[in-house]
Amino acid sequence: MQDVTTGNKEFKPNIVAFCCNWCSYAGADLAGSSRLTYPANVKIIRVPCSCRVNPMFVLKAFQQGADGVILCGCHPGDCHYVTGNYYTRRRMALLFSFLNYMGIEKERTRVEWVSAAEGAKFSAVMNDFVKTVTELGENKRLTDLRVKEGK
Amino acid sequence: MQRIGVFICWCGSNIAATVDVKKVAETIKAEPGVVYSENYQYMCSENGQQLIKNAIKEHNLTAIVVGACSPRMHEATFRKAAEAAGLNPYMVEIANIREHCSWIHKDMDEATEKAVVLVRTAIAKVKLNAPLMSGESPVVKRALVIGGGIAGIQAALDIADAGFEVDIVEKNATIGGRMAQLDKTFPTLDCSACILTPKMVDCAQHEKIDILSYSEVEEVKGFVGNFNVKIRRKARYVDETKCTGCKICMEKCPSKKGLNDFNMGLNTRPAIYIPFAQAIPNVAVIDPEQCIKMKTGKCGICQKFCGVGAIDYTQKDEFIDRQYGAIVVATGFKPIALDNFNEYGYADNKDVITSLELERLMNAAGPSDGVLVRPSDGKHPKVITFIQCVGSRDTSGCGKPYCSKICCMYTAKHAMLIREKYPDTEVHVFYIDVRTPGKNYDEFYRRAAEQYGVDYIKGMVGKVYNVNGKLMVQGSNLIDNEQITIESDLVVLATAIEPEPSVRKIATLLTASIDTNNFLTESHAKLRPVESPTAGVYLAGVCQGPKDIPETVSQASACAAKVIGLLVKDKLKTNACVATPDEMMCNGCSQCANVCAYGAITYVEKEFRLGGGKTEVRRVVSVNPAVCQGCGACTVTCPSGAMDLKGFSSKQIMSEVEAICKM
Ligand SMILES: Cc1cc2nc3c(=O)[nH]c(=O)nc-3n(C[C@H](O)[C@H](O)[C@H](O)COP(=O)(O)OP(=O)(O)OC[C@H]3O[C@@H](n4cnc5c(N)ncnc54)[C@H](O)[C@@H]3O)c2cc1C
Ligand code: SF4
Numbered sequence: 001m002q003d004v005t006t007g008n009k010e011f012k013p014n015i016v017a018f019c020c021n022w023c024s025y026a027g028a029d030l031a032g033s034s035r036l037t038y039p040a041n042v043k044i045i046r047v048p049c050s051c052r053v054n055p056m057f058v059l060k061a062f063q064q065g066a067d068g069v070i071l072c073g074c075h076p077g078d079c080h081y082v083t084g085n086y087y088t089r090r091r092m093a094l095l096f097s098f099l100n101y102m103g104i105e106k107e108r109t110r111v112e113w114v115s116a117a118e119g120a121k122f123s124a125v126m127n128d129f130v131k132t133v134t135e136l137g138e139n140k141r142l143t144d145l146r147v148k149e150g151k
Numbered sequence: 152m153q154r155i156g157v158f159i160c161w162c163g164s165n166i167a168a169t170v171d172v173k174k175v176a177e178t179i180k181a182e183p184g185v186v187y188s189e190n191y192q193y194m195c196s197e198n199g200q201q202l203i204k205n206a207i208k209e210h211n212l213t214a215i216v217v218g219a220c221s222p223r224m225h226e227a228t229f230r231k232a233a234e235a236a237g238l239n240p241y242m243v244e245i246a247n248i249r250e251h252c253s254w255i256h257k258d259m260d261e262a263t264e265k266a267v268v269l270v271r272t273a274i275a276k277v278k279l280n281a282p283l284m285s286g287e288s289p290v291v292k293r294a295l296v297i298g299g300g301i302a303g304i305q306a307a308l309d310i311a312d313a314g315f316e317v318d319i320v321e322k323n324a325t326i327g328g329r330m331a332q333l334d335k336t337f338p339t340l341d342c343s344a345c346i347l348t349p350k351m352v353d354c355a356q357h358e359k360i361d362i363l364s365y366s367e368v369e370e371v372k373g374f375v376g377n378f379n380v381k382i383r384r385k386a387r388y389v390d391e392t393k394c395t396g397c398k399i400c401m402e403k404c405p406s407k408k409g410l411n412d413f414n415m416g417l418n419t420r421p422a423i424y425i426p427f428a429q430a431i432p433n434v435a436v437i438d439p440e441q442c443i444k445m446k447t448g449k450c451g452i453c454q455k456f457c458g459v460g461a462i463d464y465t466q467k468d469e470f471i472d473r474q475y476g477a478i479v480v481a482t483g484f485k486p487i488a489l490d491n492f493n494e495y496g497y498a499d500n501k502d503v504i505t506s507l508e509l510e511r512l513m514n515a516a517g518p519s520d521g522v523l524v525r526p527s528d529g530k531h532p533k534v535i536t537f538i539q540c541v542g543s544r545d546t547s548g549c550g551k552p553y554c555s556k557i558c559c560m561y562t563a564k565h566a567m568l569i570r571e572k573y574p575d576t577e578v579h580v581f582y583i584d585v586r587t588p589g590k591n592y593d594e595f596y597r598r599a600a601e602q603y604g605v606d607y608i609k610g611m612v613g614k615v616y617n618v619n620g621k622l623m624v625q626g627s628n629l630i631d632n633e634q635i636t637i638e639s640d641l642v643v644l645a646t647a648i649e650p651e652p653s654v655r656k657i658a659t660l661l662t663a664s665i666d667t668n669n670f671l672t673e674s675h676a677k678l679r680p681v682e683s684p685t686a687g688v689y690l691a692g693v694c695q696g697p698k699d700i701p702e703t704v705s706q707a708s709a710c711a712a713k714v715i716g717l718l719v720k721d722k723l724k725t726n727a728c729v730a731t732p733d734e735m736m737c738n739g740c741s742q743c744a745n746v747c748a749y750g751a752i753t754y755v756e757k758e759f760r761l762g763g764g765k766t767e768v769r770r771v772v773s774v775n776p777a778v779c780q781g782c783g784a785c786t787v788t789c790p791s792g793a794m795d796l797k798g799f800s801s802k803q804i805m806s807e808v809e810a811i812c813k814m
C-alpha cells in the first residue's frame with residue numbers, strides 16, 4: 001500500500017503466531033467464523049501444544065525476517081496435556097529476556113493464553129500485537145539479509 | 152522427491168469471495184515439487200473428494216495439500232479420501248485459508264497473497280511428511296477398581312452388568328467405605344445401610360465381580376488396555392473360603408480392648424472381628440497387634456471354638472498378579488486429624504466429637520445402639536452445638552484451603568434428626584456461610600432452620616472450654632454483632648475431609664497426578680472430569696474432590712461408561728503422532744521423563760555397535776507409543792536434541808517457519 005504523501009511503503013510487520021491445536025488454534029478459528037478481523041500479516045503455525053515450540057523455532061522466525069513472534073496456548077491449568085503450557089511459560093520467559101538482551105525488544109515476543117471460546121480475545125490480542133510491533137518498526141537483529149533481499 | 156498435489160477450495164463464496172482461488176492454484180503450480188494444482192467449489196463434497204482421489208491416482212501423487220477450511224473441520228475427511236486412493240493418510244496437510252484468511256480479511260489482494268503463503272507453508276511441511284502408522288495394542292477385558300466404597304461399588308456393578316470382569320481391591324476387611332458408617336443420608340433421610348448393603352450383596356453375588364478385600368495394590372506395570380498389577384492379599388489369619396461368619400470367635404476372644412475403628416474408636420472390639428454385621432465378605436480377621444496367641448503364643452481360643460477350622464495363625468501375605476485393561480481409582484477420604492485445632496478442645500474433652508463420630512452415635516448399630524448419649528457419662532445431651540468449617544476453607548495453613556462441600560448438608564441433617572427424635576434438645580450451629588447448592592438441598596437446609604427450630608448463628612467459634620463438665624462454646628454472632636458463649640453438653644465438629652493418604656502411593660504407581668491437596672487430578676476439569684491424564688485410569692468419588700453420595704455415584708457410573716467404552720474394543724489404535732527418540736543421540740539423562748505428564752517414557756539398557764567388533768551397553772530412552780499423547784514437551788526439554796515428534800517434527804516446523812516468513 002503506497003502512502004501518497006511520502007511515497008513510502010507503509011510498514012507492515014511480519015508476524016508469526018504459534019497456536020496450540022486445542023485452545024488457541026480453535027480460538028483463531030472462532031475469530032474467523034465470527035468474522036473478527038485482524039491484519040493479514042499475522043500468520044499461524046499449528047502445533048499440538050505450546051510446549052512443542054522449541055526456542056529454535058522462534059530464533060528461526062526472526063532469522064527469516066519475522067518482526068514479531070507470538071505463542072498462544074491454553075490458559076494455565078487448562079492445558080490439554082495437563083502441564084505443557086507451564087513449561088512454555090518458563091521456557092519463553094527465559095528466551096524472551098535473552099532475546100531482549102540481544103536487541104530483540106521484549107515487545108516483539110509474547111505468550112498469550114487464548115481458549116477455544118475466546119475468538120474475540122484472539123483477534124484483540126493480534127490487533128494489539130501488530131500495533132505494538134508496527135510502532136517498533138522492522139526487526140533487523142538476527143535477520144539473514146540474503147533472505148530479506150530475495151523476497 | 153515428493154509429487155505434490157494442491158487442491159484449493161472455494162467453499163462456495165466463503166473463500167472465493169475474498170481469495171482469488173484460481174490465482175492461488177495457478178501461482179502454486181510453479182512451486183517446486185507441485186505436479187498438480189486444482190481449484191473446486193466444494194472440496195469436501197463427494198465430487199470434491201472424488202476429484203482428489205482421481206488426481207492422486209492419475210498423477211501418482213505422494214502427498215497432497217488442501218487449501219480449505221480449518222483442519223479441525225475436515226482434516227479427517229481429506230485424510231480418509233487420501234487413504235481411499237491408496238495414500239498414507241498422514242501425507243495430507245491442510246492450509247487454513249478460510250478461518251485464518253478469507254473470513255478475517257477484506258482486501259482481495261492481501262487475502263490472496265496470504266493464502267498463497269499459507270499454501271506454500273503447508274507444502275513446505277508436507278515435503279517432509281513421512282507415512283505414519285497408528286499402532287495397535289490389545290485390550291485385556293477386565294477392569295480393576297481400587298477402593299470398595301460406594302464409588303468403587305457402583306463402578307464395579309455397572310462395568311460387570313455390561314458383561315466385563317471386575318476385581319475390587321479393598322484395603323479394609325470389608326467393602327462399603329464411609330457410607331457404611333453413616334446413619335441416615337441427606338437429602339432424603341433414608342437409612343444409609345438400607346440403600347448401601349443391597350449393593351454390597353449384589354457385588355458379592357455378581358458372577359463377574361471378584362472382591363479382593365484386605366488387599367492392596369503393590370505394583371503396576373504396563374499401560375492402557377494392558378496393565379499388569381501385583382496385588383498384596385494381606386494375611387487375615389482366617390481362611391476366607393472356610394469362615395461362615397458365625398461370630399463365635401468374637402464372643403469367645405478374651406482380648407476385647409482394641410479400639411473399634413468402624414465406630415471411630417468410640418468403643419472396643421475383640422482381636423478377632425468382623426467390622427460390622429453386614430460386612431462383605433462376612434469373614435473375620437485377626438488384628439495381630441492385639442491377638443494374645445500371636446503375641447505370646449498362648450491362647451488359641453478362637454481356633455478351638457471355630458467349627459469349620461478357619462483360623463490359621465501362620466497365614467502370610469500373598470501376592471497375586473493380574474492383568475487389566477482399565478483401572479478405576481476410588482480410594483475415598485478420611486476426616487482430617489484435629490491436632491492443629493486445640494481451640495476446640497477435641498483432644499481434652501470426650502464430649503467434643505467429629506460429625507462422623509456423631510453418625511456412629513446415632514446409628515442403631517453403633518456403640519450406643521442409636522441412643523444419642525454423651526461419650527463421657529452416657530447421659531442424654533440437652534444442648535448441642537455444631538461448629539462448621541473445622542479445618543475447611545482455612546488459609547492459615549492449619550487446615551485445608553478448600554470447602555469440604557458435604558458438611559453444611561450433613562449438619563442440617565444431624566440437627567434435624569436430633570430435633571425430631573429428641574424435641575427437648577436445643578441445637579445451635581455456628582457457620583461462616585451455609586453452602587447448599589443442589590437439587591432440593593437449599594430446601595433441606597431451610598427446613599432445618601425454619602421448621603425444626605435449629606438456631607443458626609453466623610459467626611466463628613474462638614474457643615471451647617470445660618467448666619465443671621459443661622462445654623462453653625465461645626464465639627461471635629456477626630448478625631447481632633456480639634460475643635456469645637453457649638453452655639453445651641455436646642459439641643460436634645464438622646471436620647474437613649481429605650483424600651485417604653494411601654492415594655499418594657496409588658498415584659505414584661499409576662503415574663496419575665495429584666494436586667497440592669492430594670486429590671487426584673482429572674484430565675480436563677470440564678470436559679474429561681472422570682479420566683485421569685494417564686490413559687486407561689479413571690477417577691471416581693471423593694479421591695478426586697469432595698462430593699456427596701449422589702455426585703459420587705454419578706461420577707462412578709460415568710467412569711464405568713468410560714471403562715466399558717474402552718473394554719468393548721478388541722484393539723486400541725494408538726496415536727500416530729508420538730514422540731520418537733534418536734537412540735544414538737540420547738545420553739539417558741532422564742530429563743524427558745520428568746516432563747512427560749503421562750509416564751510414556753522409560754529407559755532401557757541397550758547394546759550398541761561401536762565398530763571394530765566392539766559393542767557398548769548404554770542407557771537410552773524408550774517411548775511407549777500406546778501411552779504418548781503427542782504433546783511434544785519432551786522434544787523441547789531434551790538437551791541433546793534426541794527427541795522428536797512424528798507429524799510435528801522439528802524439521803517440519805522449521806521449514807514451515809521459513810516458508811511462512813516469506814511474504
Ligand atoms: C459425617 C459425614 C456424613 C455424611 N453424610 C452424607 C449424607 O447424608 N449424604 C451424602 O450424600 N453423603 C454424605 N457424606 C459423604 C459420603 O460419605 C461420601 O460422599 C462417600 O462416602 C464417598 O464415597 P467414596 O467411595 O468416594 O469414598 P469412601 O467411602 O471413603 O470409600 C473409599 C474406599 O476405598 C478404600 N481404600 C482407600 N484407599 C485404598 C487403597 N489404597 N487400596 C484399596 N482400598 C482403598 C477405603 O477403605 C474405602 O472402603 C457424609 C460424609 C461424612 C464425613
Ligand atoms: S510427546 Fe508428550 S506425551 Fe509423548 S512422550 Fe513426549 S512428553 Fe510424553
Ligand code: SF4
Nearest residue numbers: 737738740741743789
Ligand atoms: S532428555 Fe533426551 S537425552 Fe535425556 S533421556 Fe530423554 S531423549 Fe535421552
